[in-house]
Amino acid sequence: MAISSDLIRGHTDMIILANLMKEDSYGYRINREIQEKTNNMFELKEATLYSAFRRMEKEGVIRSYWGVEDLGARRRYYTITPEGRAAFAQYCKEWDQVKTTIDQLITL
Amino acid sequence: MAISSDLIRGHTDMIILANLMKEDSYGYRINREIQEKTNNMFELKEATLYSAFRRMEKEGVIRSYWGVEDLGARRRYYTITPEGRAAFAQYCKEWDQVKTTIDQLITL
DNA sequence: CACAATACCTTGACAGGCGAAGTATTGTGA
DNA sequence: TCACAATACTTCGCCTGTCAAGGTATTGTG
Numbered sequence: 001m002a003i004s005s006d007l008i009r010g011h012t013d014m015i016i017l018a019n020l021m022k023e024d025s026y027g028y029r030i031n032r033e034i035q036e037k038t039n040n041m042f043e044l045k046e047a048t049l050y051s052a053f054r055r056m057e058k059e060g061v062i063r064s065y066w067g068v069e070d071l072g073a074r075r076r077y078y079t080i081t082p083e084g085r086a087a088f089a090q091y092c093k094e095w096d097q098v099k100t101t102i103d104q105l106i107t108l
Numbered sequence: 109m110a111i112s113s114d115l116i117r118g119h120t121d122m123i124i125l126a127n128l129m130k131e132d133s134y135g136y137r138i139n140r141e142i143q144e145k146t147n148n149m150f151e152l153k154e155a156t157l158y159s160a161f162r163r164m165e166k167e168g169v170i171r172s173y174w175g176v177e178d179l180g181a182r183r184r185y186y187t188i189t190p191e192g193r194a195a196f197a198q199y200c201k202e203w204d205q206v207k208t209t210i211d212q213l214i215t216l
Numbered sequence: 217c218a219c220a221a222t223a224c225c226t227t228g229a230c231a232g233g234c235g236a237a238g239t240a241t242t243g244t245g246a
Numbered sequence: 247t248c249a250c251a252a253t254a255c256t257t258c259g260c261c262t263g264t265c266a267a268g269g270t271a272t273t274g275t276g
Binding site: 008107 | 109112114117119126127129130146150200203
């Protein structure tokens with residue numbers, strides 16, 4: 001059973017930032033890793049991913065640069081900024097809060 | 109710290125259905141109960157709530173009827189349908205899935 | 217040499233959430 | 247008594263995130 005992205009909505013930035021915490025990466029790879037980690041239960045659609053990158057770069061939580069590949073297609077790499085690390089920590093706190101709150105609300 | 113509704117998006121129907129599981133209720137009261145249950149950390153905005161009712165009634169997960177109040181403002185009551193109960197069970201399953209999946213994705 | 221895979225990008229539409237404004241009724245404090 | 251808060255519902259139009267669909271360019275493979 002795949003997970004509808006409506007349910008993940010609002011958490012994509014956190015998911016992307018998590019991916020960039022340990023090292024720089026690029027769109028295609030981030031997407032593949034998300035699929036692998038979730039056993040293909042979930043994927044970010046390309047358009048969603050790239051529009052998230054734009055938004056996040058504008059917000060200053062990531063920065064980008066073109067990789068120097070001598071073979072294969074060119075890649076745009078993303079780096080998480082210090083503000084991004086702070087944002088990620090904040091997102092995680094909020095996520096914990098959300099889990100608790102929703103669980104509270106659906107308890108019969 | 110209040111919870112941004114972007115983070116709850118996609119879960120409003122489940123939250124409303126949960127509220128109707130034990131007895132019929134109406135918009136204003138459902139909203140108040142949500143606030144109470146979460147210690148005012150979260151509320152559904154009126155416009156959100158009522159548009160959710162429209163959507164859900166169209167989907168057949170709830171039905172509505174005017175209450176017979178002899179004092180106070182008129183109230184539109186909502187009942188959860190059998191389809192609604194099934195939908196709620198399904199939403200809960202998905203919510204468990206979402207929690208696991210997101211936690212998986214943000215683990216460093 | 218065609219095609220899959222890698223890698224990126226843009227456009228336009230859609231759906232849900234919400235600010236703002238409005239209607240109507242009853243209770244309450246000055 | 248009379249303005250105002252509280253209860254209760256409704257509609258309109260905007261904003262934002264997601265995505266289907268289409269496109270570009272490169273390299274490896276049958």
